[in-house]
Amino acid sequence: MTITREAPILPVPSGPLQRIGQRTIACIAETGRAATICFASVAAMRHAFAPRARAEIVRQLYVCAVKSVPVVSVVAFFIGMILALQIGIELRVYNQEGLTGSAVMASMLREMGPFMSGLVLAASVGAAMAAQIGTMTVNEEIAALEIMDIDPVRFLVMPRMAAMAIAVPMMSFYTCVLGVLGGALVSHTQLAVPWETYFRNAMDFASVKALWVGLFKAFLFGFIIVTVSCYEGFRTTHGAVGVGRATRRSVVSNFLMILVVGYFVTRLFY
Amino acid sequence: MSMIRFEHVTKEFAGGKRVLDDVSYEIDKGEIFTIVGPSGTGKSVSLKHMIRLLTPTSGRVWIGDDCVSEASGRDLSRIRSRFGYLFQSAALLAWMNVEDNVALPLREKTNLTEREIAEKVAAALEAVGLSGEGAAYPADLSGGMQKRAGLARAIVTQPEIVLYDEPTSGLDPVTSRRIDALIADLSARLGITSVVVTHDLQGALAISSRIALLSRGRVLCIEPPDSFSRSTIPEARAFLDAQGIRPSGA
Numbered sequence: 362m363t364i365t366r367e368a369p370i371l372p373v374p375s376g377p378l379q380r381i382g383q384r385t386i387a388c389i390a391e392t393g394r395a396a397t398i399c400f401a402s403v404a405a406m407r408h409a410f411a412p413r414a415r416a417e418i419v420r421q422l423y424v425c426a427v428k429s430v431p432v433v434s435v436v437a438f439f440i441g442m443i444l445a446l447q448i449g450i451e452l453r454v455y456n457q458e459g460l461t462g463s464a465v466m467a468s469m470l471r472e473m474g475p476f477m478s479g480l481v482l483a484a485s486v487g488a489a490m491a492a493q494i495g496t497m498t499v500n501e502e503i504a505a506l507e508i509m510d511i512d513p514v515r516f517l518v519m520p521r522m523a524a525m526a527i528a529v530p531m532m533s534f535y536t537c538v539l540g541v542l543g544g545a546l547v548s549h550t551q552l553a554v555p556w557e558t559y560f561r562n563a564m565d566f567a568s569v570k571a572l573w574v575g576l577f578k579a580f581l582f583g584f585i586i587v588t589v590s591c592y593e594g595f596r597t598t599h600g601a602v603g604v605g606r607a608t609r610r611s612v613v614s615n616f617l618m619i620l621v622v623g624y625f626v627t628r629l630f631y
Numbered sequence: 632m633s634m635i636r637f638e639h640v641t642k643e644f645a646g647g648k649r650v651l652d653d654v655s656y657e658i659d660k661g662e663i664f665t666i667v668g669p670s671g672t673g674k675s676v677s678l679k680h681m682i683r684l685l686t687p688t689s690g691r692v693w694i695g696d697d698c699v700s701e702a703s704g705r706d707l708s709r710i711r712s713r714f715g716y717l718f719q720s721a722a723l724l725a726w727m728n729v730e731d732n733v734a735l736p737l738r739e740k741t742n743l744t745e746r747e748i749a750e751k752v753a754a755a756l757e758a759v760g761l762s763g764e765g766a767a768y769p770a771d772l773s774g775g776m777q778k779r780a781g782l783a784r785a786i787v788t789q790p791e792i793v794l795y796d797e798p799t800s801g802l803d804p805v806t807s808r809r810i811d812a813l814i815a816d817l818s819a820r821l822g823i824t825s826v827v828v829t830h831d832l833q834g835a836l837a838i839s840s841r842i843a844l845l846s847r848g849r850v851l852c853i854e855p856p857d858s859f860s861r862s863t864i865p866e867a868r869a870f871l872d873a874q875g876i877r878p879s880g881a
């Protein structure tokens with residue numbers, strides 16, 4: 362698809378009504394454009410197995426997944442610890458702190474795993490992506506690709522999307538594992554729950570469905586992060602200031618989308 | 632036969648800023664057509680119309696028999712594949728080294744083997760005086776070197792038409808003459824049609840077949856070098872005088 366484009370010249374609105382109308386139409390058009398980028402990128406996946414594309418996907422995978430391991434680890438471990446502490450304190454009132462493991466496991470698998478890994482990757486990888494693509498746009502590199510007849514969606518978006526569609530579920534699973542371990546540590550040290558009790562309860566509540574729903578969510582988050590970040594990058598104008606703006610907008614939109622889509626996916630399956 | 636034809640092209644940007652105002656001219660096949668003019672008068676904008684990075688507000692741009700300003704999809708790809716374009720900003724991909732940048736159009740658009748590509752890339756880098764810098768990344772190069780790498784990328788596919796946006800800006804005089812010679816050589820040897828935007832009149836007078844003076848969105852004159860250097864149009868005179876070029880025959 363064509364990425365470089367000129368802003369349409371609109372007539373100066375004659376009143377508030379026309380202004381609202383213009384904004385609404387622009388908003389719908391922009392949403393459609395983001396969706397088109399997403400679909401075009403999915404369609405471009407048929408080129409994903411060409412040697413150079415494969416190499417690029419692996420490179421992106423390294424950037425998205427491997428490089429994010431440290432921050433994801435810390436976040437995951439602490440989320441598990443916080444969950445265990447919060448839930449454990451409440452459960453102790455009813456002398457049920459032994460069930461902490463079940464609660465931590467259930468919420469990690471279904472919600473917190475994909476949610477936290479999605480947010481962390483959106484804030485780190487997604488922001489970097491928007492900034493990089495934005496810089497390329499203001500630097501005319503995207504235009505250069507297009508006049509060489511190299512489709513920016515296939516060349517830039519598709520490898521990132523393929524990488525993130527793998528990386529986010531992977532990181533999500535990893536977050537769940539580390540979160541449950543973090544919860545175990547807190548349960549043992551703060552709530553005096555024996556290791557064995559914690560893990561037995563946790564495994565009893567680890568449903569396959571929750572795992573799949575969580576991974577599916579994470580998979581969707583991967584698509585969302587790449588679509589939003591690249592879309593914002595591509596529409597960058599006005600030099601360095603514009604790149605900053607694109608980065609900020611991409612993080613905000615990603616957070617909102619992850620929240621909303623996460624909620625609706627849970628609704629859909631439960 | 633004209634290769635590039637502007638037909639009453641007017642370009643307005645948002646806010647009603649008129650950058651090109653009813654511009655018409657033709658560029659012949661094999662010509663070295665130079666566009667000069669003060670900064671901000673629409674020289675880059677003119678080049679961008681030729682490959683449809685910009686679309687005229689009214690009027691048409693023709694490339695051979697194709698109306699590029701109305702083409703889309705496959706047609707546009709086909710027309711664009713006839714061009715090489717040197718961006719004013721060089722527009723190299725930052726995460727690839729110079730060699731890979733120059734090889735990019737060959738790798739993506741041809742079925743050449745890696746060996747053939749390496750040969751062509753080496754030749755192109757040699758032509759712009761960058762052999763030995765192939766492994767460097769754009770960020771580690773000076774502005775002039777980036778420009779030359781961009782030039783190598785524009786010509787490596789041996790396109791029919793090459794658009795040069797200030798090929799010699801930021802270069803020392805010796806390298807500038809070398810780039811001028813390269814442009815002249817490409818068009819003489821391969822019959823490439825060249826459109827050069829430049830502020831460097833010395834070079835323009837030496838290699839151009841015709842020079843167009845653009846000022847405030849209008850073409851003031853289109854003349855061969857010798858009559859251009861004798862021009863009496865005030866804007867042209869100011870340009871010539873500022874670069875110390877005296878009317879030779881007058």
Ligand SMILES: Nc1ncnc2c1ncn2[C@@H]1O[C@H](COP(=O)(O)OP(=O)(O)OP(=O)(O)O)[C@@H](O)[C@H]1O
Pocket residue numbers: 644645650669670671672673674675676677719
């Ligand atoms: N995409 C755009 N949107 C709005 N205005 C633009 C755009 N591109 C160029 N312009 C305006 O058009 C005018 C001409 O720009 P152009 O880049 O063609 O100048 P130029 O003749 O190449 O100058 P220079 O010699 O400095 O490169 C400038 O006033 C610029 O602000």
Ligand SMILES: [Mg+2]
Pocket residue numbers: 674675676719796
């Ligand atoms: Mg310019």
